[in-house]
Amino acid sequence: MHTHINSQYLHLENARIHYLETGQKNAVSVLLLHGASFTAQTWQEIGTLNLLTMRGYRAVAVDIPGYGRSQRISVSSLGFLREILNNLNLNLPILVSPSMSGSYSLPFVINYCDKLGGFVAVSPVGIERFQDELKGINLPTLAIWGSNDRIVPVAQADLLVELMPNSQKVILDDAGHACYMRKTEDFHKHLIKFLDTCRS
Secondary structure (H helix, E strand, O other): OOOOOEEEEEEEOOEEEEEEEEOOOOOOEEEEOOOOOOOHHHHHHOOHHHHHHHOOOEEEEEOOOOOOOOOOOOOOHHHHHHHHHHHOOOOOOEEEEEHHHHHHHHHHHHHHHHHOOEEEEEOOOOOOOOHHHHOOOOOOEEEEEEOOOOOOOHHHHHHHHHHOOOEEEEEEOOOOOOHHHHOHHHHHHHHHHHHHHHHO
16 A cells, blocks of 8 residues: 655755645655665655655655755755754654755754654764763664665764764665665665654
8 A cells, every 4th residue: 555645845045945744734744855875755765755654654755955956055054954854844854864865964962852753873974073062961762774784884873872872873784875776675674663662
């Protein structure tokens, strides 16, 4: 069974920001970002949006400014996510952030962790850069990595778990940087398990 996925636009700073949304508005929200080689559409293509809806979540996948169907904007990465949460009425969403989107998610986690219900770090960039600020943040966090990641090595997952006391690590064997593409079923299994823990 496939759920209906809405393709919509949000206007920020005279620019159009594209996002996909599915699920009930009053359900626990999951906000999905994407890496440099992908878009919001990726989460639809690999079945993540459908799965999240079937499991009772509201899923919102956003095209980061300058990627997919979103235009570039002058707002900071921090301001961008704040506007997304405010404009889409995302109350304590669980933020899923792969790769390049770490430049958006990590500053937000540091400055607005009280606005999030959880954080799924999918080998995001910037952990070393922000390690001093990340230290001690108690946000429920899942660090999920591919064992063969050559872009953001698994040692970065170890560092993130060491820095954030309420975190756990999952390594997907024989997967690279975009572990959710090669080991989609395993990725989904661990994602849902973590989300259900955050929701309970």
